[in-house]
Every structure is written in C-alpha cells, then in structure tokens.
Amino acid sequence: MARFVQQMVIIFFLIIFLAALPIMITINPEENSIEWTFQYVPEAIGNFIIQLSQGSLGTYQVGYQERPIADDIGDNFMTSLTIMIVGVNAGLILSLIFGIFISRFRMTKVFNFVMNILSAIPDFILIVFAMLFAIKFYKWTGIRIISLRPDAGAMNTWFPTMLIGMAPALYMFKLISVKYYQTGGEDYIRTAVAKGMKLNYINFHHVFKNIEPFIHAELVKVISLAIGNLFIIEYILNVQGITKFIFQSFEVQAMAVGLFAMLLISFIVYVSVRILFYLFKRGFIHE
Incomplete structure (x- = not known):
C-alpha cells in the first residue's frame, strides 16, 4: 500500500x-x-x-474567451475514451484472430507478410498515408470517409478509431505470430496433435493459454503506443478530444488536467482489455 x-x-x-x-x-x-x-x-x-x-478544475483560454475546464472536459474525455477503448480492443481482437485462430490459412500468411511490412513503417507515416488514401478514395468514388470538421459526428470519430487500433494490431500481431510458432514446436503441442485433438481445441486450451501471459505483459506498451498516436491523430484530424487541453492551451492548469485525464483513459482502457480477456476465457475456454 x-x-x-x-x-x-x-x-x-x-x-x-x-x-x-x-x-x-x-x-x-x-x-x-x-x-x-x-x-x-x-x-x-x-x-x-x-x-x-x-x-474546481480551473479555467483555460480559448481564443479571447476564458472558459471553465469542467464545462468542456466531459464531452472531450468521452470522445477520446471511446476512440481508445474501441480502437485498442479491436486491434487486439484482430491480432488474436489472425495470429492464432486462423493462422493456418493461406490468406493469413499473406496478411502476415503485409503486416510485417507495415510494422516496419513509423506510425506517423502510416497515419499520413491513411489520410492521403482517404482523400484519394473520395476523389475516385465520391464517398467521404474522413472529415476534419469537429462537428461531423461519427465521421469524425470512426476513422481516428481505426487509426488508433492500427498500432496495437501491428505490434501484437507480430508478437503473437512469433509466440504462436514458438509454442507450436513444443512437446505438449505435438502430444496433443498426436492424440488426435482438434485444432481449435489446441488453439484455445493450449496455445492461447501459453501466449496470454506475454500479451498481458505487453499491454502497458500497447496502450502507450495508442496514447502516443492519439496525440497525433486528434491534432491532425481536428478531433475534439482530451488533447485539446494540451495543444490549445499553454496554461499549467489545463495541461495538467489534460495529462491526468490521459492517465485515467489509459487505466480504463487497460481494465477494459483485461475484462475482454476474462469474458473471452469464460465464454470460449470455460474457465
């Protein structure tokens, strides 16, 4: 204590x-x-x-207007929290699905090759390329998938959410793929295959259980990567999230509240991931 x-x-x-x-x-x-x-x-x-x-949380300056932080922080906090929770959990789910449960398919091997190439590119470059692709896609099809207006609703949040999930998915998929092939060569896996156990049973009850501790050990790093990208994404895409109090104001009060809010978001996302893994084990592995 x-x-x-x-x-x-x-x-x-x-x-x-x-x-x-x-x-x-x-x-x-x-x-x-x-x-x-x-x-x-x-x-x-x-x-x-x-x-x-x-x-009181104090006040911050918006242009020539001074506003109470408490009046604006609620919506901004929920926007950033939603983007983080959905993005990080979706990235982890995709990395688990492609890294363990459908890794035997040929399509996954192609996906693994593409993911390994993308993981070598810095996150900032990937974010810029994704924005350029979204603009080109709009020119080709006339379908808008990205908006820089803060009042654009879902269009202003789903694309940032996808970008947030990209770094956790790339990092965890690479880790899980390596651990999967290492675990697949262990004697107990060979024994389970020799006994005629189904592949899904082996993946759920043997492979996943042995890879899970490595995933939990990397959760803090994964969330740190997502938080770092959140600063970039909210600034570039003009998302009215919690980083607004850090970028738009150089006042100590506003920046401190914003940083504490980011710390709270990190903790909530960590808890949500642990709950997701708990429900997954209760539902599919029956622990």
Missing part, C-alpha cells in the same frame, strides 16, 4: 512538472540561450491543489 501511494505521489508531481514546462523554459535574447526558471514549479503545484480543493 505504501509503495502504491509513493508511486501515485511521484506520478502526480511528474505530471505537474510536465505541465509546467512551458512556463519554466524561457529564451534569453541577449545570449541566445535557454534558461530554466524552476521557481514557478511550487507556485504551479500550489495553484493546482488549491483549485482542486475548491472543487
């Missing part, structure tokens, strides 16, 4: 420090050098705690 409290305190001060970076870094025009003004950090921490103790 004491270690958990210690970690939470460290995370709290680290987030406040990151949010205060814009006001800590100044440029000295006379010497053309960067100067650090750490004296603002205690004041920033104090103001943040005072605002919370008063039951």
Whole structure:
C-alpha cells in the first residue's frame, strides 16, 4: 500500500512538472540561450491543489474567451475514451484472430507478410498515408470517409478509431505470430496433435493459454503506443478530444488536467482489455 501511494505521489508531481514546462523554459535574447526558471514549479503545484480543493478544475483560454475546464472536459474525455477503448480492443481482437485462430490459412500468411511490412513503417507515416488514401478514395468514388470538421459526428470519430487500433494490431500481431510458432514446436503441442485433438481445441486450451501471459505483459506498451498516436491523430484530424487541453492551451492548469485525464483513459482502457480477456476465457475456454 505504501509503495502504491509513493508511486501515485511521484506520478502526480511528474505530471505537474510536465505541465509546467512551458512556463519554466524561457529564451534569453541577449545570449541566445535557454534558461530554466524552476521557481514557478511550487507556485504551479500550489495553484493546482488549491483549485482542486475548491472543487474546481480551473479555467483555460480559448481564443479571447476564458472558459471553465469542467464545462468542456466531459464531452472531450468521452470522445477520446471511446476512440481508445474501441480502437485498442479491436486491434487486439484482430491480432488474436489472425495470429492464432486462423493462422493456418493461406490468406493469413499473406496478411502476415503485409503486416510485417507495415510494422516496419513509423506510425506517423502510416497515419499520413491513411489520410492521403482517404482523400484519394473520395476523389475516385465520391464517398467521404474522413472529415476534419469537429462537428461531423461519427465521421469524425470512426476513422481516428481505426487509426488508433492500427498500432496495437501491428505490434501484437507480430508478437503473437512469433509466440504462436514458438509454442507450436513444443512437446505438449505435438502430444496433443498426436492424440488426435482438434485444432481449435489446441488453439484455445493450449496455445492461447501459453501466449496470454506475454500479451498481458505487453499491454502497458500497447496502450502507450495508442496514447502516443492519439496525440497525433486528434491534432491532425481536428478531433475534439482530451488533447485539446494540451495543444490549445499553454496554461499549467489545463495541461495538467489534460495529462491526468490521459492517465485515467489509459487505466480504463487497460481494465477494459483485461475484462475482454476474462469474458473471452469464460465464454470460449470455460474457465
């Protein structure tokens, strides 16, 4: 318990420090050098705690208008949370399906080859290529699949959701494919095949059970990849998500609230993935 409290305190001060970076870094025009003004950090921490103790999240600047953060953060939080939950879980489901349960088909081998090529390309480049393809697709067919308007509804969220799921799917598919072929050469798998067990039974009760710990060990990294892409996607596609408080304001209060919200989103997504795996085992493996 004491270690958990210690970690939470460290995370709290680290987030406040990151949010205060814009006001800590100044440029000295006379010497053309960067100067650090750490004296603002205690004041920033104090103001943040005072605002919370008063039951307020503070305010942030939108153009020339100052708005309460609490009035806008709800919708933005739910937008980012929905994109993250659907994207990450869909990416993991696809990687499991193609990496384990239909990996014996020839189509999956072609899919594996394509995924290995895509996994070598940086996520930012893939996002840009996906946007260019969406624009070309609209020119070829007249069907709009992407919108940069923040009030476009589902059209402004489904494409970012697909892009968010791309990084987890690529990363986990590569991991699962490698572990699948490693596990397939184990003696207990050969024994199960020799006994005449069905392939689906072997995949569910032997292969998946032995690959699952590796998947759980990589969940934090997968969610970190998705969070990193969320910053890029919401900014480029003009999605009114939680990163709005980080990009549109250099105020400590707004940035700190945005970073804490991102941390909460990461935790909720992690829990949702664990629940998904629990339901999967209860429904298909009957554990």
